[in-house]
Amino acid sequence: MTAAFPFTLSDMPVPMVFATHRIIRDCNAEFARLFGYDRADLINGSLARLYPAIADFVRTGEMWRHNLPGGAVYYDERVMADAGGTRFWCRVHGRTRDPVDPFAWALYCFEPISRPVSRKTLSLTGRQRQILTLVAQGKTSAVIAEETGLSRRTVEAHRLRLTRAVGVENSAQLIAWFLSE
Template sequence: MTRIPLPPASPVGDTAPRFALAELPVPMVYAAYRIIRDCNAGFAALFGATRDEIVGRSFARLYPEIGDFIRRGEQWAANLAGQEVYYDERVMARLDGQRFWCRVNGRSLSRGGDPFAEAIYCFEPMNRPAAQPGRALSERQRQILAQVAQGKTNARIAAETGLSRRTVEAHRARLMKAIGVGNAAELVAWFVSSGTADR
């Protein structure tokens, strides 16, 4: 397993410690331009794969739909570039197609450049059902619901998704009306218990 390269602009230079992903106890992956360049056994197992099946491949293979991959990339590009660290919760797909919820923390290793040039991500599986027994939601609705469940305000959701605050409010209002809940707490409870954000 390769060692994580330090970014060229690192202020600490070559004296910084280097480490192998295999030594880390959580599912970790190192990527360049959203291509998986290295991962540990925990990450491969999370996706029901071997390292050989996913190293050198695009992250797109691990998303339920290509649209999910594109929209998530746009969101992360906007947020990673400004603060170097970002996280969200999303539905991913194992190689057999089984979907699951996970929390993803990412850090760009490219200071001042393209945040995807070098990045490292930690994937934490969540105990949230990803099967949907009833109504199908769009990726945008799933994205907004996931951020509501994280306790984010409409303004912050708008900033992270590139939508206007009024658009976020409209999405939330339509969802609440369609589901038949009266407030954000009920919306979050429904979201967590139903797993409805999968499709």
């Protein structure tokens, strides 16, 4: 005998969204509130409207397409944008039920991070912010290369440019700068 799950998406106290092929099919009030929309305005709309730029949406999609298949759980940290255009850092956890197409049926949980989006952070490219968040998660260049579909050498070049861009000397200082921003 199977017991019915006693909760629905709307009962969840954290921002959650159910999406098919990156189209919002359902979300809870916490998710809508996080982004400053009415829930009804988000349903059947693309997740793309929640990103600062379409390039961020595409880049994140490619990374998740590579890392989410097979029922895997994956997460990242990224800058998102609310209805008024205000940008904020967010940790996103996702899981798919489709072993082949990770976007066919996916559930995402969004957690705002109390890390300010500074001018310096915004001056970085979307790719640099992506690499920076993966470095801050303690991932090696090889792992980052695998997750992003870039070569290890390209990742190392991004890391070097990041240290120069923010005025630090090594990865440890880069992570400390990022976490204190």
